[in-house]
Amino acid sequence: MPGKSGTFKNAETCGNPWNGGCRSSSIALYIYYGGRLIPICMNCWREICRRNITWSSGIEV
Template structure:
């Protein structure tokens, strides 16, 4: 089973994937916990 590949938190190994984000042509699985933290940040994409 695949695990979270949050590029801002390399230590996450959660397998509860919520969505995928594409960075530099690569689709990265993001878990629920990491996505909630990313979504709460004031970042421009």
């Protein structure tokens, strides 16, 4: 249900594990991190992409 500001009260917010202060609800994609799917907003994704992070599938073979 939209709130007074026209946004949804229960809208999902960014869960960037490297920026705990981001609460953007403009989710661009999800990453699998720490055993869970984490919503990431576009601004945080741009910052994550600039970092030298080694990604893995999280699947052990």
